[in-house]
Amino acid sequence: MEHLIDEWITSHRDELLGFLSTLVQTPSEVYPPLGGELNCQRVVESAYRAAGATTVDVFTPDEVPDLRTHPAFFGTWNGLPRPFENRPNVVGIFKGSGGGRSLLLSAHVDTVPRTPLPWHAAEPFSGAIKDGKLYGRGSWDTKWGLAVGLYAVQCVRALSPALRGDMILESVVDEEYAGAHGTLASRLRGHNADIAINAEPTGMVVAPAHRGGGQWRITVRGQAGMAFANEKLSNPVYKLARVIEAVHAFDTERNAKLANSPSPRHYESNPALPLYTLQVSGGGQSYAEASGIPIACDLLVWVEEHPGTTQATHGKNFTGFIDEYLARDPGFDGVYPDYQPTIRYLPGSVMDQHPFFDVLEQAYRASGRVYQLGGAPFACDTFVFNLHSPTPALTLGPRGGNAHAADEFVLIEDVLDLTRIYARAIAAWCG
Numbered sequence: 001m002e003h004l005i006d007e008w009i010t011s012h013r014d015e016l017l018g019f020l021s022t023l024v025q026t027p028s029e030v031y032p033p034l035g036g037e038l039n040c041q042r043v044v045e046s047a048y049r050a051a052g053a054t055t056v057d058v059f060t061p062d063e064v065p066d067l068r069t070h071p072a073f074f075g076t077w078n079g080l081p082r083p084f085e086n087r088p089n090v091v092g093i094f095k096g097s098g099g100g101r102s103l104l105l106s107a108h109v110d111t112v113p114r115t116p117l118p119w120h121a122a123e124p125f126s127g128a129i130k131d132g133k134l135y136g137r138g139s140w141d142t143k144w145g146l147a148v149g150l151y152a153v154q155c156v157r158a159l160s161p162a163l164r165g166d167m168i169l170e171s172v173v174d175e176e177y178a179g180a181h182g183t184l185a186s187r188l189r190g191h192n193a194d195i196a197i198n199a200e201p202t203g204m205v206v207a208p209a210h211r212g213g214g215q216w217r218i219t220v221r222g223q224a225g226m227a228f229a230n231e232k233l234s235n236p237v238y239k240l241a242r243v244i245e246a247v248h249a250f251d252t253e254r255n256a257k258l259a260n261s262p263s264p265r266h267y268e269s270n271p272a273l274p275l276y277t278l279q280v281s282g283g284g285q286s287y288a289e290a291s292g293i294p295i296a297c298d299l300l301v302w303v304e305e306h307p308g309t310t311q312a313t314h315g316k317n318f319t320g321f322i323d324e325y326l327a328r329d330p331g332f333d334g335v336y337p338d339y340q341p342t343i344r345y346l347p348g349s350v351m352d353q354h355p356f357f358d359v360l361e362q363a364y365r366a367s368g369r370v371y372q373l374g375g376a377p378f379a380c381d382t383f384v385f386n387l388h389s390p391t392p393a394l395t396l397g398p399r400g401g402n403a404h405a406a407d408e409f410v411l412i413e414d415v416l417d418l419t420r421i422y423a424r425a426i427a428a429w430c431g
Contacts (some may be wrong), residue, residue, distance in 0.1 A: 041088050
């Protein structure tokens with residue numbers, strides 16, 4: 001069986017990579033508050049049907065009655081309604097003969113926009129293959145997962161058609177910008193299994209844990225205009241500069257403490273927590289608006305957290321630090337910033353002590369790859385499985401580069417090896 005799996009995947013290499021290229025060439029960008037996954041989901045639906053799925057369930061998150069009342073629902077993007085029209089999930093179910101264990105392979109089809117531009121190695125939706133890399137928006141985050149899952153299932157079905165357990169493939173929408181509603185809708189619709197793999201770029205590390213985090217829009221206000229009567233105006237630009245200093249101090253001091261304290265399980269080799277300043281704004285966009293001191297300035301920040309940190313603790317630690325920092329500034333005018341979460345808080349989660357890890361380890365070794373456990377250093381939808389469903393999930397994906405940036409790519413070697421690993425894991429787990 002080991003030899004047959006390798007032979008099958010080698011003989012279907014070009015077909016697999018061609019399907020991945022097609023997915024990349026079919027844009028599924030999300031531009032808040034609008035999503036654009038429909039055309040790519042039609043490609044996925046056709047592929048699931050052609051592969052012989054017993055059932056193909058196509059539905060939008062809004063078609064799931066309990067979604068909007070679920071405690072994990074967060075219906076806005078930066079204060080704007082988050083629509084789900086023309087944004088279907090696609091779930092392909094390959095039924096087993098009965099009595100076996102089920103496996104669910106999940107990947108999100110939506111991507112961030114093609115920006116920033118320009119791209120240099122390839123066009124944003126080329127799906128071009130160069131020097132062992134496949135380029136394009138979504139190639140690494142995470143359309144590779146759709147291709148790997150489909151071809152691993154086809155491989156096992158071709159070589160061992162009498163598997164007992166069900167195999168479930170899903171392509172979900174609304175993952176980017178901390179949506180998670182596509183993943184949540186599938187769980188509430190009843191698409192669950194004994195174990196799930198959530199496709200994200202972990203660099204071939206099997207991740208029982210993943211981080212979480214929160215995004216904040218920090219707004220400082222002042223007095224607009226110019227001091228024509230020699231009045232003293234409070235300038236929000238200067239105040240925002242102090243906030244930026246405070247954010248930098250929070251980042252520095254927090255990671256200094258983390259380096260000198262026990263690390264959470266799975267993060268012993270990487271205890272540092274990233275903090276990203278994403279946008280700085282104020283005073284409008286056009287020159288005509290630059291007629292005086294702006295009334296307000298904004299800073300957009302993403303703050304990452306280890307598993308186990310609650311939303312309340314996260315908010316208290318971050319906003320409290322900034323307020324205390326400003327209060328110590330002799331020039332502070334006493335008006336504290338407004339803090340607005342722009343997206344849901346994404347909790348981290350951990351899934352340990354499961355027999356599927358042994359299955360994966362054997363699949364890695366049989367495929368000639370080093371098996372390594374570690375914590376995924378990012379937030380992702382895996383928390384929906386572990387915290388809001390009966391299906392435990394781990395996170396796994398290939399090496400690549402430039403996610404959410406120009407010249408995004410995935411390593412072809414890892415795509416092929418993960419297909420081998422998935423196929424072996426399916427055969428062992430579901431058979």
